Amino acid sequence: MTDQTPHIGPVRRLLVRLGDIDRRWIYLSMALAVAIPMLTGLSFPETPGKMSSATFDAIESVPAGAKVLFSFDYDPASEGELQPMANAFVHHCAARGHKMAFMALWPLGKQMAEATIDSILLANHPQYRYGEDYVQLGYMPGFETVIKGLTTNFASQYPLDVRGTPIGNIPLMSDVKTLQDFDLIVTVSAGYAGAKEWVQYAKSTYPDAYVLAAGSTGVQANQLFPYYPTQMEGLLAAVKGAAEYETLVAAAYPPPAHPERLEEGRRRMGPQFVAHLLMIGLIVLGNASMFAARGMKGGRR
DSSP, X not given: OOOOOOOOOHHHHHXXXXXXXXXXXXXXXXXXXXXXXXXXXXXXXOOOOHHHHHHHHHHHHSOTXXXXXXXXXXXXXXXXXXXXXXXXXXXXXXXXXOEEEEEESSTTHHHHHHHXXXXXXXXXXXXXXXXXXXXXXXEOSOTHHHHHHHHHOHHHHOSBOTTSOBGGGSGGGTTOOSGGGOSEEEEEESSSXXXXXXXXXXXXXXXXXXXXXXXXXXXXXXXXXXXXXXXXXXXXXXXXXXXHHHHHHHHHSOOXXXXXXXXXXXXXXXXXXXXXXXXXXXXXXXXXXXXXXXXXXXXXO
16 A cells, blocks of 8 residues: 655654644743843833834923923832833933922822832932922822812812922922913823823813823723824833833933933833744744644644
8 A cells, every 4th residue: 555644854844743842831931031031131222113202202392491290190000011101201301400290190109209209300310309399299089080170270189298388388389370380291191090081181171281291001002092192292102112212311311320220111121022022933833833734644624
């Protein structure tokens, strides 16, 4: 009887065998793809995209020494994505000499703002003085109600800062009557209440009063794309957006101290980039193995 099994070359035989590889090797390879870049600090050059460049330009468009309101609308659960953005935003504004007020619509946003003030603002710009160049207002419950209140009477929502000083006695805030007295609003947002509410209850009410820029998680970004670039002049999405924006800020305004704190986004893109390459390679390999097996006698269909 004639053998009907077609001749199988070594490459084809290898591909077929790889299709039956123990999945535990795949899990191990993915773990290494993530762990090695993290342990070695591997990063790759970033080419800023349209949205990241627009965000940088939005901050640049505000005159030096302008008043900026930062809203930290996230908590430690989203720190991995959003903290690199917050770091870059604060350093960029400080390098431009802006006066900054920090607030939060999330309970733990106050702590995230304080950490950023200590590690970025004061560490790189020690000339900043509390009350004159920056102020911490803290968390205020009420979600979008707080935003609406700020548009008509700022002191109705924040009569005191976190130190208990009346707003009117703080030099930076003495002439702030409403939200419209700020030149720029920056929200770093993980969800409700956050960037979407800032558009709906602040920017839409007074579209020409201030520039609005936001940084968001990847999950929330699709809800914000319709607002960019009309109501929202700048928008960063996920770690990729943070890494691109970091590249622009670091090139224009190199940090005088602790430059590594302005590289978090790029470092976090390293494991993601390598893991994505591995996933693409495994998909290609899996399909190649399937096609190689089809021609074999008794092969998978």
